[in-house]
Amino acid sequence: MSAQPEITQRDLRNRSKEIMDAVQGGQSFTVTRDGHQIGELIPLRRRRRFVPREEFAGMSRTAPDISLDAFRADQDRTAEQGTDDPYAR
Template sequence: MVRMIPQRELRNENAKLMDAVTAGETFIITRNGEPVAELRPVRRMRKTFIGRDELGRLAGASIRIDPAEFRRDLDSAIDQSL
């Protein structure tokens, strides 16, 4: 749930609001009743690339990936031409 708070509350209750944001709450900060900013938790970004060693660890098994076979699989699945 998003809660609207005046700028004054942000100034006066900074530590309390940071604890609430850390717990997952989101706030819209207002000035003279008009929304001016959003205070929310930072979203963790997912990695877009996982290396072979990391993939093996995540799979929970000793996976050996043959680079040549992997490349052939990619080439057959994806058109690499411009």
Template sequence: MKTITQRELAAQSKAVLDDVEAGTVYRVTRNGNEIAEVRPIEPRRRFVPVAELQRKWQHAPQVDATRMRAEADEFYGTEDRVDDDADPWRRR
């Protein structure tokens, strides 16, 4: 981990960000006090394997759709409710 001043970061931002992209972590100081840390972010995954999703969902609680509907009706009311059999995308 490297420490640089705010002024150094401003003057050498391209070089610092190139280092960060390569994995270096910087602590930024202002008036001698550490104020920030610049570090590479974790790359976002575009694909999650099905086996991983199944492992994560294996212990998820079961959803009781009837109970959920009753709670929603109690909270929101039933005046504007769309029929369960109706196509929700059909225009009125």
């Protein structure tokens, strides 16, 4: 049994605005055709652009310590160290 409401392909076609408004509001649907489930209509997850300062500070307090020397060595191993500057003389 589906945890989200089922809508038929015909309902999706005939009530698309109403259904899309519900999806925009966070509702998910299982789409059926001829009584068979064929897909899901789900809202996209919204990515946060900013993290509140207090949340960042809280995460930072529990983050593991890093070795700056090891971090720099990792960067040096993965980054090309040669100069490919066509304007360099």
